[in-house]
Amino acid sequence: MEPFMMAKNISKSFVLHNQGGVELKVLQGHDFSVASGECVVLSGSSGSGKSSLLRSLYGNYQVNQGEILVKHNDAWLDLARAEPRQILQLRRHTLGWVSQFLRVIPRLSALDIVMQPQLDVGIPHQQAETKACELLTHLNVPEHLWHLAPATFSGGEQQRVNIARGFALDYPLLLLDEPTASLDEHNANQVISLIHRAKANGAAIVGIFHDTWVRDQVADRIYPMQAAH
Amino acid sequence: MDNLAYVLPQTNPLASELPLLQAEQLSQWFAPGKGFAPLDLSLYRGEVLAIVGESGSGKTTLLKALSGRLTPQQGQVLYRHGEQAANLYQISEAQRRNIMRQDFGIVHQHPMDGLRPRISAGGNIGERLMEVGWRHYGDIRAQAKSWLSAVEIDIDRIDDLPITFSGGMAQRLQIARNLVTHPKVVFMDEPTGGLDVSVQARLLDLIRKLVSELQLAVVIVTHDLAVARLLAHRIMVMKQGEVVEAGLTDRVLDDPQHPYTQLLVSSVLQQ
Numbered sequence: 001m002e003p004f005m006m007a008k009n010i011s012k013s014f015v016l017h018n019q020g021g022v023e024l025k026v027l028q029g030h031d032f033s034v035a036s037g038e039c040v041v042l043s044g045s046s047g048s049g050k051s052s053l054l055r056s057l058y059g060n061y062q063v064n065q066g067e068i069l070v071k072h073n074d075a076w077l078d079l080a081r082a083e084p085r086q087i088l089q090l091r092r093h094t095l096g097w098v099s100q101f102l103r104v105i106p107r108l109s110a111l112d113i114v115m116q117p118q119l120d121v122g123i124p125h126q127q128a129e130t131k132a133c134e135l136l137t138h139l140n141v142p143e144h145l146w147h148l149a150p151a152t153f154s155g156g157e158q159q160r161v162n163i164a165r166g167f168a169l170d171y172p173l174l175l176l177d178e179p180t181a182s183l184d185e186h187n188a189n190q191v192i193s194l195i196h197r198a199k200a201n202g203a204a205i206v207g208i209f210h211d212t213w214v215r216d217q218v219a220d221r222i223y224p225m226q227a228a229h
Numbered sequence: 230m231d232n233l234a235y236v237l238p239q240t241n242p243l244a245s246e247l248p249l250l251q252a253e254q255l256s257q258w259f260a261p262g263k264g265f266a267p268l269d270l271s272l273y274r275g276e277v278l279a280i281v282g283e284s285g286s287g288k289t290t291l292l293k294a295l296s297g298r299l300t301p302q303q304g305q306v307l308y309r310h311g312e313q314a315a316n317l318y319q320i321s322e323a324q325r326r327n328i329m330r331q332d333f334g335i336v337h338q339h340p341m342d343g344l345r346p347r348i349s350a351g352g353n354i355g356e357r358l359m360e361v362g363w364r365h366y367g368d369i370r371a372q373a374k375s376w377l378s379a380v381e382i383d384i385d386r387i388d389d390l391p392i393t394f395s396g397g398m399a400q401r402l403q404i405a406r407n408l409v410t411h412p413k414v415v416f417m418d419e420p421t422g423g424l425d426v427s428v429q430a431r432l433l434d435l436i437r438k439l440v441s442e443l444q445l446a447v448v449i450v451t452h453d454l455a456v457a458r459l460l461a462h463r464i465m466v467m468k469q470g471e472v473v474e475a476g477l478t479d480r481v482l483d484d485p486q487h488p489y490t491q492l493l494v495s496s497v498l499q500q
Contacts, residue, residue, distance in 0.1 A: 017488030018495065059477065061484045084463045084477040085273060105437070105459065106430035120441075 003033035004204040005057065005173055010066030010080070011228075012049075012056055026052040027063070028228035036172065039195065039205040039218050044225030050208045053225065054175050057206060058097050059087040070095065070173065092120055096171030098179045102162040104151045110136065111146045114164045121169065128168075135164035139190055155182045167194050174198060176207035180214050192217050247309055248273050249446050250295065250414055255304035257290050258470065265291045265470040267304060272414070275444040279451055279461035279478065281493070287470040288450040289418055295448060296416040297329045308332070310413065330360055334407030334415040338422040340399035344391045344406065350377065351387040353406050361410050376405040380435060397428035401435065408439060415440075417449040421456060433459055454497055458482055466490045 012027040026049045034040045042050040055061040057068060059079045068079040072094050077086060091097070096117075105113070111132055118128035136146055139160040150158050159182050166174065176195075180188040188211070195218045199205060209215040215222075248271035256267040265287035272278055280288045293299035295306055297317050306317040310332060317325055337343040344353050354373040355363075363369050374384045380401040391399050400420060407415060420436065421429040437460055440447055451457055457464050458478060465475040466489065474487040485491045 014484075015486075017491050055483070060479050062476075062480055062486065084480075085276065087477055088462055105434065107434045 001035040001038065004036045004071050005034050005206075006067075006069045007032040007053075007057065008067045008069070010053075010056060010063045010068060012052055012061060012063045012065075013228075025228040027056065030066070032223060034173070034204045034206050036202045036204050037199055038220045039199055039207065040221045040223050041215050041219040042206065042208050042225055043215070043222045045227075048225040048227050050225055051177060054177055054206065054208060058095065058175055059091075092117075094172050096166050096169065096174040098163055098166035098174070098176045100159070100178050100181055102150060102158040104149065104158070106151070107149055109147045110141065110150050110153075110161045113150065113161055114168050117165060117169050131168055132164065135167060135194075136161070138194070139164055140187060156184070156187065159183060160187060163191055163194070167198065170198070170201055171203060173204045174206075176205065176209075178208050178210055181210055188214055246273060249309055250448075251307040251309075252295060253305050253307070255291075255294055255301050255306060257287075257294055257299065257301045257303075263287075263470070265467065266472075268472050270295075270465070272446050272448060274413070274446055275441075276463065277440055277445075277447040277449065277461045279449050279457035279464045280467060281451055281454060281457050281464060282467035283452060283493075285469070286467040288467055291467070292416050292418055292448060292450050296333055296335055296414075297325050298335075308414075331410065332413045334410075334412035336400075336403055336407055336415060336417040336420050338419040340394075340396065340403040341391070343403040344399065346390065346392045348390070349388045350382065350391055350394070350402055353391060353402060354409050357406055357410050372409060376409050377402075379408075379439070380405040381431070395428075397424050397432060400424065400432060404432075404436070404439070408443065408445075411443070412445070414446045414448070417447060419451055420449065421451075421453070429456075436460060454482060454493065466493070 007030055010027060010030050013023050013025040016022045016024070030053060042053060044050055052061060056063050059082070063080050066080060069076040070079060070090060072090050077090060079087060111129070114132035114135060115128040118131060119125065141157060141160050141164070145153060145157065150161050153161070163179050180191050183191065192214060195205060207218065209218065250272040252268065252270040254267045254269065257264040258266060280291060282288050290299065294301045300318050307314050308317055308328060310328070315324065315328060335343065345356065348356065351370060351373040354376050355369040358369050358372060374387060377384050377387060382398055382401055391402055394402060421432055424432065433456060439445070440460070449460060461478045463476065464478045464481045466473050466481065466487065468489045474481055474485065474490045481490060482494055485494050
C-alpha cells in the first residue's frame, strides 16, 4: 500500500550542553512508514524511544539525520527540513496530535478548546460546535463541564477533552501518544471506536498504547523499538 | 516505495506568499553586548514571532528598529503593503510616519508610555481614529465603546482618565488604542511585564483571541517562555545581541539545541 508518511533512516540524539556535553542517543537509523487507513503501533520498553519517534514525526523534535516525508497538497514535505510555517500549515490541515496531557490555556472552556482546530481551518462556528458537542458526549465529558476551563478537571476528564480536540478534524495523519493512559475501560473503548472510525475514513495513524488489550484492537502492524546505543 | 518521493513534486505551497515585514542584515551595535548583531528576519500575515532572551540581550533595540522607531546602523527593514514594498529607513520621514500610523501598532510594557494620561479612555481610542481621518463624533464614540468592550473594559469607564485605571486595565486600553485602526503589524514589548499573574492570564487570552480573529502579524518581546509558548508560532532566542536559535516555538522549547536555550528552558520551574 502507498505510504502517507515515510521516515527514512532517521536518527536523533540530545546533547546536554549544561551537563558536561553528554550525548544521549534516542533514535538510530529508523525506517518507518504508515499508509492511509492503517494504524501502526510503536512498541518497546520504557526508554526505547517511542515518544521521541512520535515527537519527531510531529516536528516537535528535530532529528539529526534522515528524512520525514509527509504527503501534503499532493507533494512531499520533509518535516526534518521544512520551514516553521510549513510545519504549522501541515499541522493545521493534515497532521493531528493527541498528547498525554492537555496544555491548558487560561480561561478557554472545554468546548472552545475542542472547537478551536475546526475554527482555525474556517469551519463555521455552528458546525464546529455540533461536532465538539458530539465528541464530548461520546467521550462522556459531563455537559455541565463544557463551558468551564479544564484547569480544575480531573486528569481523565482533561485527557478526554484533549482526545476530543484531536479527533475534531478528520486529519489524514494522526499521532497518538498514549491517549488511553488515564482512562477507565469504558472510556478507553470509546477512544478505540474513534480510532476505528478515523481509520475507516482513511486516516493514517501512528500511536503508542500502554495497554496490550487496546493495542490488540487498534493495531494493523507493530513497529518494534529498542533503545539506541 | 522509495521512488514515490520523486513522483510527486517537492513544492512549497506557501512559496508564493511574500513576508509582510522583512529585515535584512539589520544591525544596531553600540558596543559589545549592547544592541544587536546583523540578523535576517521575516514575518508573514497572521504570524506571531516571539523574541526571547534576558535583559540586555538587545530585544527591545531590535523591536525599535523593526517598527520604524530607530534608524539602524546597518541593513534594512522592508514593509510590504499592497503591491509595494517600502524600505522603512529610505523613504521620507512623512511616508514612514504614515505607515507607522496606519499599519503599525506599538504596545509598550508600561501602559502609560503608550497612553495619554490626561485624555479620557474614549479619547485615547478616538485620537487614533482622528489621526487616520475619522471626523464624525458619534461614529468615533461608538467605535471607542465597541473597542472598550472588546478588551473587557466596562463602557461606563469611557470618560474616565487612564491614570485612574489599574495596571491590567490600562494595558488593555493601550491594546484597544492600538488595534482600533486595524494595523497589519503589532509590536509588543513585554506586554504582560509588570502585571499580577491572574491579570496576565486574562491579558494573554485576550491577545491570543484578537491576534487570531484579526489575523495580525505580531512581534512580541518577552523574557517569559510561557508567554512565548502560548502566543507565538515562532521563537527567536537572543543572547548578548546575537540570535543563538530560532524556529518553531514548540520545537525550540521542547528540543532546544543551543546551550543558552537549554539553560533558559531548564531554568523554568515545572508546573
